[in-house]
Amino acid sequence: MARMKFLCDAERCIECNGCVTACKNENEVPWGVNRRRVVTINDGMVGAEKSISVACMHCSDAPCMAVCPVDCFYRTDEGVVLHDKDLCIGCGYCFYACPFGAPQFPQAGAFGLRGKMDKCTFCAGGPEKDLSKEEFSKYGSNRLAQGKLPACAEMCSTKALLGGDGDVIADIYRQRVLKRGKGSEVWGWGTAYGKPDQKAAPAGSKS
Amino acid sequence: MTGRKFVFAGTALLLALGLGACGEREQVIVYKQGKYQGKPDTKPWENDPAANPYPGSKWNKGDKSSWESAVRTRNLGQNEYTRAE
Numbered sequence: 654m655a656r657m658k659f660l661c662d663a664e665r666c667i668e669c670n671g672c673v674t675a676c677k678n679e680n681e682v683p684w685g686v687n688r689r690r691v692v693t694i695n696d697g698m699v700g701a702e703k704s705i706s707v708a709c710m711h712c713s714d715a716p717c718m719a720v721c722p723v724d725c726f727y728r729t730d731e732g733v734v735l736h737d738k739d740l741c742i743g744c745g746y747c748f749y750a751c752p753f754g755a756p757q758f759p760q761a762g763a764f765g766l767r768g769k770m771d772k773c774t775f776c777a778g779g780p781e782k783d784l785s786k787e788e789f790s791k792y793g794s795n796r797l798a799q800g801k802l803p804a805c806a807e808m809c810s811t812k813a814l815l816g817g818d819g820d821v822i823a824d825i826y827r828q829r830v831l832k833r834g835k836g837s838e839v840w841g842w843g844t845a846y847g848k849p850d851q852k853a854a855p856a857g858s859k860s
Numbered sequence: 861m862t863g864r865k866f867v868f869a870g871t872a873l874l875l876a877l878g879l880g881a882c883g884e885r886e887q888v889i890v891y892k893q894g895k896y897q898g899k900p901d902t903k904p905w906e907n908d909p910a911a912n913p914y915p916g917s918k919w920n921k922g923d924k925s926s927w928e929s930a931v932r933t934r935n936l937g938q939n940e941y942t943r944a945e
Contacts (some may be wrong), residue, residue, distance in 0.1 A: 654928045692892045724897040737898025755928065780899040783907050799903040800917025817935035825939040832941070 656732025657775055658819035658846065659710055659806070660826055663694065663703035663834035665813035672706045672805035672814050678795025679776065686757040688803050694840065706805065706814045707736065708773035709755035710845035712823040717747035717756065731797070733775040734820075739790050742762035743767040750843050763772075775816070776803040819846070 668691050676682065676689045689708035695701040711734045718726040718734065725740035726747075748756040761768030767842060778795030781788035788795055796803060806816030815822040830837045905927030909918050917930035936942065 654931070727896040727898065729901065729905065735901065735906075737896070740898050777904070778901075780901040783902050783904070784912070795904075796916070797931070799914055799925060800904075800906060800919055800934065801913050802931065802934055802938075807934075812938055812940055813919070815938050817938065818932060821932060821935045822938070825941075827938075828939070828941060832923045 654731065654818050656713075656819055657711060657777075657817060658732070658821045658822060658842075659708065659775075659803075660815040660839055660842070661705040661707070662813045662826065662829065662836070663838070663840055664813070664833070665811045666691070666704040666706060667811055667813070668693070668704035669810060671808055671810055673810070675804040676708070676773070679796070680774075681789075682793065683759050683772070685803050686759050688755075688757065688771065705840050706751055706809075707755075707841070709751075709775075710753055710841055711773075711775055712845045713847055716750035716752070720746045720750040723748060727780075731775075731777070731779065733797075735774055735777060735779050736770065736794075737780050738769045738771075741769040743769050745770075748792070752821050753841065773803075776801070826832035827846045 670691050673687065673689050673691060674710060677687075680688065681848055682688055688778040691704055691706050694703050694705060709805050711732060713732070715726065715728070715734045717736075718728070721736075722744060723740050723742055725737045726734060727736070728734050743758060743761070745756075745758065745767060748754070748758070755772045756770045757772060758770055759767065774792050774795075776796035778784075778788045779792030781791060783798040792803070798839065801807065803816045806814045809815075815825055826839065903924070905919060905924045906922055908921045909916070917927075917934055919926040919930040
């Protein structure tokens with residue numbers, strides 16, 4: 654298997670917010686935290702407005718991992734970027750580093766005190782016993798451990814949001830673009846997974 | 861002769877000291893799988909699908925390839941062109 658990725662087809666997204674609702678429901682995300690949200694691009698430009706669903710893209714070279722002062726992030730074998738909430742100090746560095754605004758911080762007390770960071774887990778839970786109560790309360794549902802894919806992608810009514818093995822979803826998208834003959838731009842893929850013309854940086858090099 | 865040796869040694873020492881500051885230490889941590897400060901995580905295929913309270917795909921416990929093929933089947937379900945055929 655290559656690695657897990659998200660792909661949002663702006664030609665198909667109808668801004669129904671089904672993915673947002675599915676995520677909220679599946680993971681019982683607290684009030685004020687949105688792991689996934691639908692945003693409008695080219696806002697106000699007649700004929701060019703599109704909607705896309707955005708969450709953590711589980712980047713190949715995740716900037717959140719690079720800036721975390723307590724090293725609470727890790728990447729699974731499937732390429733999913735997860736973090737340990739027991740270590741997170743809620744500093745917010747990852748929020749500033751993330752190009753997608755994925756890290757979210759629940760209010761943990763008076764005067765806007767930030768709680769531990771919460772973000773999309775690709776429905777892969779976290780570093781607790783799989784499918785346990787502790788895992789669910791901290792990180793939400795672990796659908797990968799059930800042989801399923803993220804709820805947002807599987808629930809998408811127009812299949813605008815694809816989630817899963819990068820090769821498989823890229824093939825699905827390619828077939829779709831060839832059929833319709835337009836809309837080949839994939840928003841966020843260059844930022845998250847690198848552009849095709851970019852040479853991979855040598856291991857350990859400065860980004 | 862010994863004087864020349866001293867000059868060579870002195871020049872080499874000066875060069876080493878002078879250029880030593882031009883070196884650059886690696887400042888970015890190289891992240892490797894499982895090398896982080898937190899708790900270890902279990903692999904999804906290490907779970908028993910029969911013990912799953914919400915039945916999903918079927919695979920053999922501990923068998924990565926069967927889990928991958930189960931997820932791949934599920935993944936291909938997102939292609940409505942093949943579903944409609």
